[in-house]
Amino acid sequence: MKIIGILMLVGGLIGLIVGFTIDTTVASGTAGGRVHNIGLRNDKQNLLLVSSAISVVGAIFVGFGSRAKSNVTSMPPQERTCPICAERITVEATVCPYCQRVLPPVDNFASGSSTSSSAGLATSPAQIPEGYSFSTDQAAQAIGVTRGTLQGYIRSGRINVNPGGAIDAAELLRAGFIIRNVPPGSA
Numbered sequence: 001m002k003i004i005g006i007l008m009l010v011g012g013l014i015g016l017i018v019g020f021t022i023d024t025t026v027a028s029g030t031a032g033g034r035v036h037n038i039g040l041r042n043d044k045q046n047l048l049l050v051s052s053a054i055s056v057v058g059a060i061f062v063g064f065g066s067r068a069k070s071n072v073t074s075m076p077p078q079e080r081t082c083p084i085c086a087e088r089i090t091v092e093a094t095v096c097p098y099c100q101r102v103l104p105p106v107d108n109f110a111s112g113s114s115t116s117s118s119a120g121l122a123t124s125p126a127q128i129p130e131g132y133s134f135s136t137d138q139a140a141q142a143i144g145v146t147r148g149t150l151q152g153y154i155r156s157g158r159i160n161v162n163p164g165g166a167i168d169a170a171e172l173l174r175a176g177f178i179i180r181n182v183p184p185g186s187a
Contacts, residue, residue: 005061015051
């Protein structure tokens, strides 16, 4: 927008210079006399008005172009990238709207550190006891979804359930979920 404003400003100033230099007189039939031509005066007036308007609009564009650029650089980032599906999401999001996975807290994103069990998040099998299983309700709570959403994942085949109805923690991790509530006694 700033470049367009500069071009308009320069074009308007050139139009003003040309408008002020237009000669609106014409030779008359008398000896050496000149008279003002009304048509040329109107053309000069129109050129001056249009050039003035273009210059003013160009100056406004230049002003707002500089102002908008300074505002953008001073604002903190309002988006971050989901570490699971790599889509752009808002900083405040706790669940990715694209992959529906629970996200680590913003402070972990900002520092670039990976989530750890000390933050209450498990992202690898080493962070939970071997062979640990959840009931359906516990699994839904552990990955931060409703029981109905978890049932949908089970029906779609995204999560496999043991014959006894339990869901292995390793299965949740395999499906790409982050376990928010690490079981007691985990490493």
